[in-house]
Structure formats: C-alpha cells, structure tokens
Amino acid sequence: MKALVLEKTRHLSLRDIELPLDLRPDDVKIAIETVGICGSDVHYYTHGRIGPYVVEQPMVLGHEASGVVVETGTNVRHLKPGDRVCVEPGIANDKSRATRLGLYNLDPEVVFWATPPVHGCLTPLVIHPANLTFKLPDNVSFAEGAMIEPFAVGMQAVTKARVTPGDVALVIGAGPIGIMVALAALAGGCSTVIISDIQDQKLAIAASYDGIVAINSREDDLGAFVGLCTDKWGVDIVFEASGHPSAFNGIFEFIRPGGTAVFVGMPVEPVSLDIVSAQLREVRIETVFRYANVYDRALALVASGKVDLKPLITETYAFGDSVQAFERAAEGRPRDIKLQIRLGKDAR
Structure with a gap:
C-alpha cells in the first residue's frame, strides 16, 4: 500500500x-x-x-x-x-x-x-x-x-484537574492542545478560561469561543491580568500546555491557595520549579501523558454539540x-x- x-x-x-x-x-x-x-x-x-x-x-x-x-x-x-x-x-x-x-x-x-x-x-x-x-x-x-485524539488529551488534563463547577482556569499556550484543554475545561464546568500565548492569530481563534478570554503574555502582564480576573485571589487551576521552558517560571504565582497545576506540555529540556512557592499555596501538582478511559466521553461531548x-x-x-x-x-x-x-x- x-x-x-x-x-x-x-x-x-x-x-x-x-x-x-x-x-x-x-x-x-x-x-x-x-x-x-x-x-x-x-x-x-x-x-x-x-x-x-x-x-x-x-x-x-x-x-x-x-x-x-x-x-x-x-x-x-x-x-x-x-x-x-x-x-x-x-x-x-x-x-x-x-x-x-x-x-x-x-x-x-x-x-x-x-x-x-x-x-x-x-x-x-x-x-x-x-x-x-x-x-x-x-x-x-x-x-x-x-x-477526538487530541481532544482526549484535553479531557485527560481536565479529569486530572478535578474541575469544580464555577472554577476559573488559566491555560498557558494556545496551540492545538492548549485550545483543546480550554474547551474541555469549559465543558467540565469552568466558568471562565484565560488562555495566554504570544501569537495573536491563535489567541483570536481561542477567544472566538464563549467563556475563553485571551491575553498576549508578551505584550501584557499575565500576573496582573489574572489578578484582575480573580480579584487578586488567583485561578483555581493552571494548565501548562505550551511545553516552553520559560512558561514554568513563576507558574505557581498565578494559582490560588489550595489550587492545582496540571502539566500537559512536554518541555524539550529540563525545567526549574519554585517548589517553595508551590508549598506556600499547597498547590496540588498533576501531570498528563496522553490519556486513558476518556475517548468515549470526548466523542460524546463533540456529538452533543457542547464542544465544537x-x-x-x-x-x-x-x-x-x-x-x-x-x-x-x-x-x-x-x-x-x-x-x-x-x-x-x-x-x-
């Protein structure tokens, strides 16, 4: 063949x-x-x-x-x-x-x-x-x-995050997986998803969905924007979906006390994490590798029209x-x- x-x-x-x-x-x-x-x-x-x-x-x-x-x-x-x-x-x-x-x-x-x-x-x-x-x-x-295959990665991330209805999430990276994560987070109950990237074209596509707020983190202060959106409390969940090593710098500062960080993107080199910053907030850390037991639910969400x-x-x-x-x-x-x-x- x-x-x-x-x-x-x-x-x-x-x-x-x-x-x-x-x-x-x-x-x-x-x-x-x-x-x-x-x-x-x-x-x-x-x-x-x-x-x-x-x-x-x-x-x-x-x-x-x-x-x-x-x-x-x-x-x-x-x-x-x-x-x-x-x-x-x-x-x-x-x-x-x-x-x-x-x-x-x-x-x-x-x-x-x-x-x-x-x-x-x-x-x-x-x-x-x-x-x-x-x-x-x-x-x-x-x-x-x-x-459905890439959307299943987003479903896995949201499943690992244990989203509670009304949560506010931040997704770092507006590539295919980042947007899939954002859509899965909304379908899972998040009231708002902030998505950050440095490419305006991708951010515009993400922002075309109701419930997603986009910010260019090269041009604007992401920390200040998160504070404005959450009354300085911090987001409930951060999904790191870019895999870029610089994205991990200060990542825990966006998260509210007791919140969650989910690492989806795979960096091409080792990264440093400020563990003390995570400890001071008692951040729960989750990681994602592909997906398991979510394919049927991912397909059901698309079929229902809840995810386009x-x-x-x-x-x-x-x-x-x-x-x-x-x-x-x-x-x-x-x-x-x-x-x-x-x-x-x-x-x-």
Whole structure:
C-alpha cells in the first residue's frame, strides 16, 4: 500500500510499503478517511526523535484518525462493515500492572501509532483492536472524528484537574492542545478560561469561543491580568500546555491557595520549579501523558454539540499532497491550528 513514510529527518516519501493486514478475531480492518497532523509527527519529521523515541528506520506517520470499517474479526459484535469510526491509537498490554490499575496509557509495553518503531496510519488500510475503535454518531464528521485524539488529551488534563463547577482556569499556550484543554475545561464546568500565548492569530481563534478570554503574555502582564480576573485571589487551576521552558517560571504565582497545576506540555529540556512557592499555596501538582478511559466521553461531548472542534481545522490536504502538508506544518504558521490529510476512496 501507499503510505506517508518518514525515511529520515526532513525526508518524507509517499510510496508503497509492506504493512501487516492480518485480521485477528478481536480486530477490525479500517479504511482510513482523515488523519490530523500532530506536533509529535512534525517533531519526528524535523528532529527524528522525541526523548527516548528515536526514528532509526523508515516509519509511517500519523495517529489522529477516522475511517470506515471494511471487515471485522470473528469476535467483534459492536461494529460492522460500513460503520464510520474514530480510533484510539495506543494499544496496551491488557495484563500489565499499569493496565490493571486503569493506567493503560502508562503501560511500558504500549504500542502507539507513529511512535518509533511502530508505523502510523497515514495509509489507506489499517488493522486495529475493535475495543479501541469507536463508532461515530451520524452528526460527527470524519474531520471531527480525527480530532477526538487530541481532544482526549484535553479531557485527560481536565479529569486530572478535578474541575469544580464555577472554577476559573488559566491555560498557558494556545496551540492545538492548549485550545483543546480550554474547551474541555469549559465543558467540565469552568466558568471562565484565560488562555495566554504570544501569537495573536491563535489567541483570536481561542477567544472566538464563549467563556475563553485571551491575553498576549508578551505584550501584557499575565500576573496582573489574572489578578484582575480573580480579584487578586488567583485561578483555581493552571494548565501548562505550551511545553516552553520559560512558561514554568513563576507558574505557581498565578494559582490560588489550595489550587492545582496540571502539566500537559512536554518541555524539550529540563525545567526549574519554585517548589517553595508551590508549598506556600499547597498547590496540588498533576501531570498528563496522553490519556486513558476518556475517548468515549470526548466523542460524546463533540456529538452533543457542547464542544465544537470544527473552527480549529485550518486546512485539509489530499493524500497525494501529504509531503506539502507536513512541510507547511513544520513552518509553524501563526494562524494554523490543525492541518488534516484526507485519504478517501481515491487513496485506495
């Protein structure tokens, strides 16, 4: 089959590659329709590695996917050929200690699409476990279905934050994940979400949603703005979603006594934290790695209309233009939130 293959750093090919398509009893075969380009895909393209995960051989990219079931294994009952679906891309060992604790995202043996050496889904057909494949309601498009994966990260962050209705939150970083976190926080009960960034175009997109207040932290004093919004009390929750090392400087000063900090973004280098500042407020610290047990709820929120992800889709490319799509993603244009690639029937 044809696939978008990362040959090595900064070298992509759209070419034929042999991929396994053996259907086991608990699997489904899926014709991929839409795939979103994630920051991790771009990072593998530009740097060839993320932490301990190093691209050492050609790898198919992509893990944010929707599609159509074309065949089911003999044990599958809840899906049938023709069903429109989205896919949770991490396959854990169901017998591991992490999985038995409900933390399957932390299973050391997890197999996650487009994480070396595992191939991703930018190819016309894939095999995947049926229990990680979710039927799309009729009112959810393939494009929205492919957005459930990044939205699940926001759902995980909000779940870890233990939002109380009426909370005020601050999200640092208005990239795709930052905005997903903000939308999940509103859906989870926050009355207001302040979102900060240094790119006005991204902030304008975030501020188009009711309940989100945007601030350019390069031009304005974020601490003073938080104080103004909270009568100098501080926000209930800070979500750090940028991963930029400088974002951690003074981060606990935005939080009210007894509040929460949730670290979502992954810094590319070690960062320093003012632990005393956290202790003086008894800040609860939570961290996020992907997601677990939230995919169905993320999909339900989109289907209900409570969360609208459509404004975050900046542009869609044809499968034949996948290389150009990644070249654009690597540019990091300020107005781009989510680029997608549509495979459709022509790719098959």
